[in-house]
Amino acid sequence: MRITSILVAAILATGAAAQTITSPDGNVKLDFSLQKGKPTYQLTYKGKDVVKPSHLGLELAKDKHASKGKNETDLIDGFVVQSTNTSTFDETWKPVWGETATIRNHYNELEVNLSQPATERRITIRFRVYDDGMGLRYEFPQQKTLNYFLIKEERTEFAMAGDHIAWWLPGDYDTQEQETQETRLSGIRERFNTAVNWENSSVAVFSPTGVQTSLQMKTDDGLYINIHEAACIDYATMHLEMVDAQTKNLSEKLGGGSNAYTPDPTPSAYPLPKPFTFVSHLTPDATGLKGAMQTPCKTPWRTVIVSDDARDMLSSNLILNLNEPCKIEDTSWIHPVKYCGVWWEMIVGKSAWNYTDEFPSIKLDQIDWNKVKPNGRHAANNEKVKRYIDFAAKNGLDEVLVEGWNVGWEDWANMWKRDVFDFVTPYPDFDIKMLNEYAHSKGVKLLMHHETSSSTQNYERHMEEAYNLMNKYGYDAVKSGYVGDIIPRGDHHYSQSMNNHYLYCIQEAAKHHVMVNAHEAVRPTGLCRTWPNLVGNESARGTEYEAFGGSRPDHTVILPFTRLQGGPMDFTPGILETQLSTWSDNPNYVHTTIAGQLALYLTMYSPLQMAADLPENYEKYDDAFQFIRDVAVDWDDSKYLEAEPADYITVARKAKGTDNWFVGGKCDENGHLSVVKLDFLDKGRKYDCTIYADAKDAHYQSNPKAYTITRKTVKKGDTLKLKQAPGGGFAVSIIAK
């Protein structure tokens, strides 16, 4: 509910247009002004600079249709303030699923209505200031002088106050699966080339100081600052390009590898901002343009989360709050999911998605699948799937993912092949009717898989039939995938059109009561508030990379600060047989201890959690697996007990609709001693506590499978001292008696 609304009279003198609003608790202060006609803002937290004076605006592209006489004018300068409004908003809403049962959305808002007299155009910049940061966006009212426009580049600046430590991914139009880099801002340029995995053919970087969001930073005076975006709808995904002393112009051309993107050679006409300033850089379409807009419209929110306590970064709901309320009326069919699946053994290389090796390539309409020669390595077969269904039923898992069930995997990726899958035809050894009936008879559902190979037109052509098939056989969730280059060629995973596609899939799925877990899709920006059937995304480096060479032990204590700000990740934890060579030819190992794997079910929040290892591996570690059986996936409350980016995270969560708590702690390669005070328990009540911890000599490399399981009774006020091994962690279940 909107509590107050104050109309500030039109201020026509451009120099005098300063406006200030603060957060409800007064700690966050935002100043807006016009500097020589340029919209400018700055942000402080408890008096410390968070964003120094930074300009706002957009460069527009000259459209070919506008080329006959009409020149396009940028929305950068020449503005005057027409009016400003401030207001306060405070409401509490209930997410369909989440870390807490309710979420408070409390902010002060400043609406600045600007006009550009030379063009007779009007825009609005809206700021919302929360106790933990701020969001700002551009709004373009419908008007005769601004109906359709093309964005050459958004020029939103974030001027940092110093040479902060930053955890960053190389800015890239197509992949987010790199490892996070930790450097000072001044070190980004030097680190950049080693940070890019040039072996990944999807790499499409654009500048040696370009980074992705969400970007987590820490200042020398103890502030944690995060820059990301919220509600990215029908707009290109934002990256940040940092200006340093060596920056010649935006965007800089990369010298690098053969996959490097060659940007528009026309440099911006505007002067470079000062060093340590990030400037927004949108994902282009195939022609290099950044967006096609029609008024009335608005950009996503550009968000800055800030606190002097790292735990606040993790408990922040700023991004969810900046999204629109749920648009699905009946959400009764949306539910958290704990699942296993026919997947890890293919990732590790022991079995295959494809059914035959007989042909150098295939065309779906030219093959009689009943006559082809099986390769004997096809995992998604009736026998194996039944085994997984039995396993899920026995262990209380809700669903079983089966990848490789449908024809087309023989030559599916990176071939520029449009008609790669039809999403409805099973391989001959996958009896879709029998297997679904078998699963349902045991109280389990199958989880659908739609790998699109990024052939988006092909997916959209088959989507309705594909969802109809799901409805027919009783699937209620789909894992979709976008491996490889986008078809149509020239488009990118994070462009305006692709962001529209991902949301289209979610909306069409909702019509069919289907939950979506999209892999390789764009990084989330809180859209799961509006479309809670978006129960998961990958959009980062998941557990699969442990089979591809490994990820650093601190990877999972960075992701909650960065990738998870926008929404849950289908990280696929739970690899208890961390040495892959014990059961396969894969020489790699998982870079955590077993206890660390258990901790991820708590530290990596998601309503969709996989038990990703093989049933036979879980049988080997059945006592540890008990925690995966027990742990909840939806919560009434969550308390971040300690946190430091790239070092450690400890969280306690109260299982939905119960009095039971689960506590998890995860650390980096240095180990960590956690002291967990159980002051969140109910007073006077006793609890059965089971502690899954690293053994004394555990180590993610040398001794990852050494864990202890301790049971005791606990009560409010007790303290648990839990030593995490290097690359380790712990998991605790606290069940009310």
Added chain:
Amino acid sequence: MRITSILVAAILATGAAAQTITSPDGNVKLDFSLQKGKPTYQLTYKGKDVVKPSHLGLELAKDKHASKGKNETDLIDGFVVQSTNTSTFDETWKPVWGETATIRNHYNELEVNLSQPATERRITIRFRVYDDGMGLRYEFPQQKTLNYFLIKEERTEFAMAGDHIAWWLPGDYDTQEQETQETRLSGIRERFNTAVNWENSSVAVFSPTGVQTSLQMKTDDGLYINIHEAACIDYATMHLEMVDAQTKNLSEKLGGGSNAYTPDPTPSAYPLPKPFTFVSHLTPDATGLKGAMQTPCKTPWRTVIVSDDARDMLSSNLILNLNEPCKIEDTSWIHPVKYCGVWWEMIVGKSAWNYTDEFPSIKLDQIDWNKVKPNGRHAANNEKVKRYIDFAAKNGLDEVLVEGWNVGWEDWANMWKRDVFDFVTPYPDFDIKMLNEYAHSKGVKLLMHHETSSSTQNYERHMEEAYNLMNKYGYDAVKSGYVGDIIPRGDHHYSQSMNNHYLYCIQEAAKHHVMVNAHEAVRPTGLCRTWPNLVGNESARGTEYEAFGGSRPDHTVILPFTRLQGGPMDFTPGILETQLSTWSDNPNYVHTTIAGQLALYLTMYSPLQMAADLPENYEKYDDAFQFIRDVAVDWDDSKYLEAEPADYITVARKAKGTDNWFVGGKCDENGHLSVVKLDFLDKGRKYDCTIYADAKDAHYQSNPKAYTITRKTVKKGDTLKLKQAPGGGFAVSIIAK
């Protein structure tokens, strides 16, 4: 049926690999050889050079996925002949609709199997030689060394033997609606810039010597030569780039206007062929590449039609014959259509497609159409549509097209607006149920209209619902449109992906028993043989241009030699009120006489013919309109009596299933005297003959509406002397007694 097949033993010596085949009548001779490893062909007609020795091949693009170590090799040279096969084919097939009841497909074939030892790749070049020309195509068998490839450019050469006269359109990736130019080959470069309508924002030309196909030529020694293509499926449309003395490299960069395309700056590594040689130039995708292929696959046929009699160019079925037989099993729902429609008055500017002028732009999901303010100019309203239905019923027309029936026309074109139409929501003044029932009660159908605004993704998303709506209300044909730039941005109207889209629409329509008449789509290449529900295309400058400034009088005596080679055109003839200012504010006039308009129903063959003028105009000229009422639109036989490109065409056609004949003659701005011998009539039979002719003093500019109607009885052997005025023509109905 394949009559003979001769296996020629493998010829390994590259120099000795010459092969010759001739047409069944021996007049057309094709020689194939390898010249220093380059596939080379030449073509003669009655001993005269048609195509001098010309190379064949494709340049391949280096894929980013192949960039790691693997270099791509062109399919241009280094070939040896593995084997050759010759065979003869002779069959007669029945088109679902057409100019004749049966079509003979009789050719000699040469199959040349080549290998490139350096790459271990194999390709086949297949030649089919007919009495009236030849077709050749590349075939790529499935093989381990050639699975997927990207085409940088196809390099099929057509070396002309002299400085022929050519009728050409500027080569363009997005429009075919320019006027035809007549120059010597050596004059193309000089004429080019004046030939391009730079005012048309769709212009996307690529070279100052680039031309479109079908390209009609005439040699100084009396040969007529036509170059086009057949069966263009999932492949980019071919243009021709001419090498002249000034050609520096292929493709040349155009200096021209702001809409000019900037081609790949990397020139071909291969030497330029000799002057007067055309080299194929495919339409690129957004990244500049020309095609993504997967073996087994083949290119479209590259066709050369040749004769020393211009009439043979018009009666040729070579392009239809090179297409695959009909793939629709039950064709009973496909039928010729004579129609009128709510269209011309909008083209002329008297009424409007859109319903309201209230908003600077609209979003479909944000408007309550029942509350908006009508502009009072919306043509597709119940009252007017009923009037057209009454008119159709009274005059024996089968269907009524209604454009502007559905919401979205307020801001539909060239705005890069993706969600521009939904194809199912009528404006409030168009009662879709009532109007269809009203039409059906009078034995008439409505003809659906789907303007896509070239937002192809939006169209595909709504297509199933749109066709379902048609089925629900009893529509059986759709006119679709592709005005404006293709969305996704960067794509072109004639690219591989768009050609795939057009065919997808036709195939999906066939599932719904819907006939398709696609405007602004790619120029046809005979696909209507395979998919006879493709009953029409625009793909050239239609009658609408008479309201936009006019077309030259010779336009319609060029189109049958060029545009119509690939399939019928929905030219929309029949404008009897040639002075538009008599009923509107439009100052333009139609550049034919009234008799010339009637002639077009015969000279511009199509199974779909519009009576394009307004009912009230037809009432003014009801005696002339009688011919439009009477004329058939499907034929058992057609005889081209005289023809000369850009001068005149006279044809006699026998109406399907009857003994009645209709004869039409059309000429250019110079007038023409036709002497029509009625030796095609049945011997001993009498016929009622009605002659619609230009009056003595008729002239398309000064006196276009002067016509005479003469009735007499005729018999076989009679002769009609028919004088056509400048820009005039005649139409004759000959009804068996």
